[in-house]
Amino acid sequence: MKHSMEYDVAIIGGGPGGCATALALRQQGISKILVIESSRYETIRIGESIPPDTRLLLRKLGILEDFLKENHESCFGSCSCWGDDRLGYNDFLRNPYGNGWHLDRRRFNAFLAKKAMESGMELHCGTRVTDCDRITPGGFQLQLMGEDKQKQTITTRFLVDATGTRASFAQSMGARKVFVDQLICAIAFFELPPGSHFSKLTILEAVEYGWWYVAKLPNNKLAAVVASESSILKETGLKRINNWLTYLKETKYIYQELVDCCALENFSVSSASQVKAPESMVCAAPSFRLDRASGNGWLAVGDAASAFDPISSQGIYKALWDALKAAKAIASYLDADSRSLEEYESLIASRFANYLTQRNYFYQMERRWPTAPFWQRRHERTGWDSSLDDMAV
Numbered sequence: 139m140k141h142s143m144e145y146d147v148a149i150i151g152g153g154p155g156g157c158a159t160a161l162a163l164r165q166q167g168i169s170k171i172l173v174i175e176s177s178r179y180e181t182i183r184i185g186e187s188i189p190p191d192t193r194l195l196l197r198k199l200g201i202l203e204d205f206l207k208e209n210h211e212s213c214f215g216s217c218s219c220w221g222d223d224r225l226g227y228n229d230f231l232r233n234p235y236g237n238g239w240h241l242d243r244r245r246f247n248a249f250l251a252k253k254a255m256e257s258g259m260e261l262h263c264g265t266r267v268t269d270c271d272r273i274t275p276g277g278f279q280l281q282l283m284g285e286d287k288q289k290q291t292i293t294t295r296f297l298v299d300a301t302g303t304r305a306s307f308a309q310s311m312g313a314r315k316v317f318v319d320q321l322i323c324a325i326a327f328f329e330l331p332p333g334s335h336f337s338k339l340t341i342l343e344a345v346e347y348g349w350w351y352v353a354k355l356p357n358n359k360l361a362a363v364v365a366s367e368s369s370i371l372k373e374t375g376l377k378r379i380n381n382w383l384t385y386l387k388e389t390k391y392i393y394q395e396l397v398d399c400c401a402l403e404n405f406s407v408s409s410a411s412q413v414k415a416p417e418s419m420v421c422a423a424p425s426f427r428l429d430r431a432s433g434n435g436w437l438a439v440g441d442a443a444s445a446f447d448p449i450s451s452q453g454i455y456k457a458l459w460d461a462l463k464a465a466k467a468i469a470s471y472l473d474a475d476s477r478s479l480e481e482y483e484s485l486i487a488s489r490f491a492n493y494l495t496q497r498n499y500f501y502q503m504e505r506r507w508p509t510a511p512f513w514q515r516r517h518e519r520t521g522w523d524s525s526l527d528d529m530a531v
């Protein structure tokens with residue numbers, strides 16, 4: 139058999155949360171770590187801006203120098219039309235940690251996976267967990283299946299759910315998502331004309347039915363995103379690219395940034411006036427926290443434990459932060475300190491409470507459309523909302 143079949147920790151999901159947890163576990167002296175990732179790091183990933191202080195976490199993970207060599211686009215802050223018709227600036231000029239970044243997410247995810255493998259973790263890409271059972275005296279037995287349909291059985295003393303907003307393992311252990319919000323984003327990609335330059339700021343604009351942002355991607359590409367609610371996307375037809383472009387043209391600032399650009403579908407060019415793609419790319423952007431982010435022999439990290447509104451641009455930072463805290467908790471747990479998971483749990487809960495305060499403050503700042511359903515609901519919904527549930531998009 140090529141791989142060892144017994145692990146100290148198995149991590150389901152090889153995104154930023156999963157790979158950073160593997161790196162942090164290696165720093166804690168845990169050696170037999172397996173990451174199970176269903177993709178092959180080839181698909182487009184949304185979520186690109188990271189704040190300057192992410193460098194502190196990358197340093198703690200021991201990968202800052204190599205990250206800097208990856209030369210991701212610098213991000214100098216954001217400018218927003220929010221609560222006012224004029225643009226306001228929040229730049230990183232005076233930030234003690236310097237600039238942030240607009241990541242090439244595919245490359246960043248693959249970089250984290252590579253660094254974790256170099257540190258000794260095993261990675262099974264294109265692999266799914268088909269079955270999971272508890273074993274005595276502790277731990278889990280997992281059935282894995284690769285793309286070639288080959289099956290493999292492994293055992294692990296501890297399991298980490300890093301499956302992103304699916305939180306599939308945690309939910310199978312009985313954890314429940316408690317929602318604060320459930321936004322849906324409709325995304326389209328653009329290409330800058332040759333020789334043109336785009337601001338290194340993320341640009342944000344509130345509109346009556348939600349908000350837009352545009353951010354630079356590698357290779358002269360831009361991602362433009364409108365965030366709203368499922369019912370509003372249906373009413374407005376915003377999922378269809380032609381309607382999406384009509385609404386884009388009504389924005390005050392976002393359209394100005396894109397006016398000379400070419401619309402793309404999955405990065406293949408089509409003319410802006412005659413877009414071939416019938417649909418924009420749609421994804422859910424929920425705000426939730428698990429009612430419990432850990433249990434006997436397992437915990438959840440990153441978006442699996444708690445997901446933030448994309449307006450915060452904190453998702454990747456949060457995933458790396460969780461990873462460092464989770465690794466300490468797991469190492470102590472495997473050393474027979476059962477209280478360490480409770481401590482991890484309370485860190486996740488208090489961090490979510492802080493996020494909620496910031497999120498509410500931000501949405502309360504926008505008062506230009508007092509009767510618009512999108513804004514009314516954001517102003518009313520400042521805590522858990524039991525009417526919200528997982529949403530298929």
Ligand SMILES: Cc1cc2nc3c(=O)[nH]c(=O)nc-3n(C[C@H](O)[C@H](O)[C@H](O)COP(=O)(O)OP(=O)(O)OC[C@H]3O[C@@H](n4cnc5c(N)ncnc54)[C@H](O)[C@@H]3O)c2cc1C
Nearest residue numbers: 151153154155176185186187301302440441448451453454
């Ligand atoms: C529209 C939008 C914009 C965003 N913008 C930003 C931003 O600007 N900045 C920012 O920091 N964050 C942003 N985010 C959030 C950010 O993308 C996430 O917070 C971040 O990716 C979380 O990392 P993660 O590792 O927890 O989860 P993910 O990145 O979702 O990784 C989970 C991994 O698990 C794998 N997986 C899932 N299920 C299984 C399974 N059963 N078996 C094996 N593998 C599995 C997936 O393939 C994936 O690789 C944005 C999100 C959205 C929706």
